[in-house]
Amino acid sequence: MENLAMETTERSVIERAEQRSAPPPEVEAPMACTFQVKNLSIWYGEKRAIDNVTLDVASNAVTAIIGPSGCGKSTLLRALNRMHELVPKTRMEGTVLLHGENLYSSTVDPATVRRRVGMIFQKSNPFPTMTIGENVVIGLRLNGVRNQRFLDERLEKSLRMAALWDEVKDDLHKPGTSLSGGQQQRLCIARALAVEPEVILMDEPCSALDPIATAKIEELINELKAQYTIVTVTHNMQQAGRISDYTAFLYIGRLIEFGPTTKIFTNPSEKQTEDYITGRFG
Amino acid sequence: MQFERAHNHTWRKIKSGLACGIAFVSAVLVISPLGLVFFYLLVNGAGSVNWDFFTKLPAPVGAVGGGMANAIVGTLELLAFAGVIGIPIGVLGGVYLAEYGSARINSFLRFLADVLNGIPSITWGVVVYGLVVLRFKGFSAYAGGLALGLIMIPLILRTTEEVILLVPNGYREAALALGVSRWKTIVHIVMKTASKGIITGILLALARVGGETAPLLFTAFGNRFWNHSLSQPIAALPLQIFTYAISPYDDWHRQAWAGALVLVTGVFCVNVTVRILTRGRTASVV
Numbered sequence A: 001m002e003n004l005a006m007e008t009t010e011r012s013v014i015e016r017a018e019q020r021s022a023p024p025p026e027v028e029a030p031m032a033c034t035f036q037v038k039n040l041s042i043w044y045g046e047k048r049a050i051d052n053v054t055l056d057v058a059s060n061a062v063t064a065i066i067g068p069s070g071c072g073k074s075t076l077l078r079a080l081n082r083m084h085e086l087v088p089k090t091r092m093e094g095t096v097l098l099h100g101e102n103l104y105s106s107t108v109d110p111a112t113v114r115r116r117v118g119m120i121f122q123k124s125n126p127f128p129t130m131t132i133g134e135n136v137v138i139g140l141r142l143n144g145v146r147n148q149r150f151l152d153e154r155l156e157k158s159l160r161m162a163a164l165w166d167e168v169k170d171d172l173h174k175p176g177t178s179l180s181g182g183q184q185q186r187l188c189i190a191r192a193l194a195v196e197p198e199v200i201l202m203d204e205p206c207s208a209l210d211p212i213a214t215a216k217i218e219e220l221i222n223e224l225k226a227q228y229t230i231v232t233v234t235h236n237m238q239q240a241g242r243i244s245d246y247t248a249f250l251y252i253g254r255l256i257e258f259g260p261t262t263k264i265f266t267n268p269s270e271k272q273t274e275d276y277i278t279g280r281f282g
Numbered sequence B: 001m002q003f004e005r006a007h008n009h010t011w012r013k014i015k016s017g018l019a020c021g022i023a024f025v026s027a028v029l030v031i032s033p034l035g036l037v038f039f040y041l042l043v044n045g046a047g048s049v050n051w052d053f054f055t056k057l058p059a060p061v062g063a064v065g066g067g068m069a070n071a072i073v074g075t076l077e078l079l080a081f082a083g084v085i086g087i088p089i090g091v092l093g094g095v096y097l098a099e100y101g102s103a104r105i106n107s108f109l110r111f112l113a114d115v116l117n118g119i120p121s122i123t124w125g126v127v128v129y130g131l132v133v134l135r136f137k138g139f140s141a142y143a144g145g146l147a148l149g150l151i152m153i154p155l156i157l158r159t160t161e162e163v164i165l166l167v168p169n170g171y172r173e174a175a176l177a178l179g180v181s182r183w184k185t186i187v188h189i190v191m192k193t194a195s196k197g198i199i200t201g202i203l204l205a206l207a208r209v210g211g212e213t214a215p216l217l218f219t220a221f222g223n224r225f226w227n228h229s230l231s232q233p234i235a236a237l238p239l240q241i242f243t244y245a246i247s248p249y250d251d252w253h254r255q256a257w258a259g260a261l262v263l264v265t266g267v268f269c270v271n272v273t274v275r276i277l278t279r280g281r282t283a284s285v286v
Helices: A002-009 A014-019 A073-079 A110-116 A132-142 A148-161 A181-194 A213-223 A238-242 A261-265 A269-275 B004-050 B053-054 B069-099 B105-116 B120-135 B140-167 B169-178 B182-193 B195-208 B236-243 B248-278
Strands: A032-043 A047-058 A062-066 A090-098 A117-120 A199-203 A229-233 A246-251 A252-261
Touching: A002 A213, A002 B195, A014 A252, A032 A073, A032 A229, A047 A073, A047 A090, A047 A229, A047 A246, A047 B053, A073 A199, A073 A229, A073 B004, A110 B169, A117 B169, A132 A148, A132 A181, A132 B169, A132 B182, A148 A181, A148 A213, A181 A199, A181 A213, A181 A246, A181 B169, A213 A229, A213 A238, A213 A252, A238 A261, A238 B195, A246 A269, A252 A261, A252 A269, A252 B105, A261 A269, B004 B248, B069 B182, B069 B195, B069 B236, B069 B248, B120 B140, B120 B236, B140 B195, B169 B195, B182 B195, B195 B248, B236 B248
Parallel strands: A047 A252, A062 A229, A062 A246, A117 A199, A199 A229
Antiparallel strands: A032 A047, A032 A090, A246 A252
């Protein structure tokens, strides 16, 4: 609880006052939270995709969201940086707090949310008209950064963090699409890191990759969590087990179980979780 | 003995060959007018296409020689003016249809654009005659350019919309997820990715209106001399061809053939440019 309070100290005073007056959320152990999702429900038109989900996302840890297709994993992930709003006719209830700040407050610009909460997609999507180098710094450029030296520094730093620098340092002028699938995905990670977000969301980042490329991305995720909070959606149960510290199991829009990955995988409290993890459905 | 059933194999082969043959003949029939037109233009017009044709004003009746320099320049001026009106409105309208607006309003706007594309071009001439020529009491390059520009708008709008819709959504999402604003995403990512397609649409629209005669009849009107002010009547290649072709003089007929040859060659060159532009499809999506 102390950590939680400290985390919010740096944020707005009003939010903090609300925090104090609110009853303390039940967490198993003291942990710093990046996101606090409270009673979140999301509708696409008439269809309810997320049904009253409440969970806290721990800082500097990997949280995996698992569940069968169509259970709302991606929607929940996208609600964390307001990307789900791109679909017309979405409606939401509840709140999502990032370090105590409500992402959905009327004064918040979705673009600023997304600058702080980056995203990696299932299909790697480097911009086809740009070189490798341009791809990495385009986020900074379009956000108004002009200083070439700063851009060059950030380019190298981001590519190093994405474990891609050694492979592409001599080919920065080549098109981003000339890289292999796994390299393209790491290029996308570098592009997301370049704008220095606080959180990285990953929507099945390895599902289009071969095992070797997947292993590299997983290793990278493990390294990145020292500095970033990572939330990932995955279809692959073994992957969730390998890379995540916390696991959320979602089924038809409901959060069935959420807790440390070791507990979810070895001693789940819910029957449905056990059935899904042992492969009885999904 | 499953293979026994294939006793009608020969008959199938004949049918297949027949279908292939008919398709081939149809294809040749479709292409042949182009070859015939170009051949006929070459035979009749090539003799009159010379240096004078590109550099001299039309000669008075009876005098030999002369050229269509004023008409060629006039057509370029009219196209430039039409482009100033048609390109920004068409491109921005296409962007709106593809990226903004509600589905219902957009399908209505799309329908309207298709209706506009179907309006006979002479109608635009009459409209501009009523709106501009009568009001300002005179034929002018402005009026001609406006008529051509109005024809270009729905053409460019629809092609721009189509190529922008071809840009995969993943690129938009990637840019938005970097905290880039919607408008910057559209300009720097989406339109840049679709730029070849947009330019292709613009060039094809220019080629299309470059050959229009009807909308210029009561707007640009035509001019046998150099145009010194855009508020004065201006010559255009199609207009000049029209005037010369219906004249009773053999010399003018030859000039008309030459003009047609130059015009068709110009349009052809634009189309070849478009081909070259769209060849490197691998680098970008459209």
